[in-house]
Amino acid sequence: MTSTKIFRKYTLTEVAQMLDVLPNELARYFGQTGGLPHRLLFDDADIEKIRVEMGLKSWWGTKQESTVQDSNQIRGLVRSLSSMILAHGLVRAERADNLLRGLEGSEQALIRRYINTLLRMGILKSEPSISALEISLDHSKKIILEEIVKGSRYPSSIESLWK
């Protein structure tokens, strides 16, 4: 594609990379909002619009709530996410990938495993939506997260993430 700014177009894969979202999920968003364009090319103006409409946020990008310090890096990440979940509340379902966005590589893989553990324990509830998996917090179980944030008690399935 030409390098001239006004003619620069992005493929759907490039847009997905820029937004840090799975391209299939991006395609489904288009399917729900009038369909994919005839030519699968997008310009700069499309990207911000998509970010807003898909509700894409970056929990780790801002580092606003990730204040938990821990001598163990993995445990620190787990406690930080727990703290962010409590601060956010997750009363209304949130895109699961928002909880990962901003992290990369092994850190993202770890947090993904932690989210799956919380889902299996029923602390987080999953709500399938067409574009992405959405999650919310079961507030009757939030004490478990509070204990994790304090570092006072860890359920064995969570402790196994760093042991």
Add this chain to the structure above:
Amino acid sequence: MGNKQIQSEITKNLDGVLRWRQREEERFEKEELKLQRDGKLLQDEIERLRDELKKVEERQVEAKSERAALDGKELEKKRTLLFDGLKSENSLIEERTSEYQKIQKEHESNLNNMLSIPEYAQKIKEYESFLDIQETLAQLPESYRNATMTHHGVVRKALDPVFTAMNAPLPKSSLAPAALTVQIFSETSIEELREVAILLPIRFEVFTRWREGEETLEHKILFRVNGAIAAMLKKVGVVRASIREEDFDGYILLLVSIYSELLGDLKVALQAEIARINRYATELQVSQLSLNCIWLSSDIIESDEEEYYDEY
């Protein structure tokens, strides 16, 4: 000559009886031999028939069990066909990707040639300068703003041929039209449909390694079908559903699970969306490809293994 002894009638009659007996003995001897032969033949025939009956009975048992295995054999044949089809259709996509990329590069090269013409290059710089200040225009004095807008109009008009060339449809390949199969598997009747699996001739690694390499027709078709599934769900009023990618022996299986009420015919809706792809998707038209839906029983792809997977 000696005296001829005259036999009495009794003697004659007794001799007659002896001859009769001899004849009878001979007759019975012959008959007995014949009966023995016939008996032997019949015994042989009985043996042969017994053997034949045994074989027929054995074949009956075999045929019964072979018949019972027909479902399995049919499935096996279908699976073989399905895999061969996936492989050959994937090769077709690969072949058409090269063709599509060639056409696309020619188009880009033509556009770049046009952009390198000094007259256009200058106008593009001016156009881009306008875009950079566009948001601040409102803060400028009206007379300056009007002059800038008028000039931008002139620049935009001068660039019309470039925009026209950029938006011109890509030419179609001269390759023969070909179709790809979208295999749709469902278990229950259409009214009770809650799960649909969609198998595509697209390698699973296109999904897992999507960040690597250039976007090909495999990627684009996968995106189109994902878009079609989402549009189908919207069309039939489904608000809660999940779509999961699974590895089906190296190919992508999209597993659609529906958790809310269906307000329309899923089959009709999906077929309409696939038809829409065939009508509008530029990359398919250019590469002379189209998508065909077939609905199949989910038995073909079901395995006995229960797999555990992470939700996210």
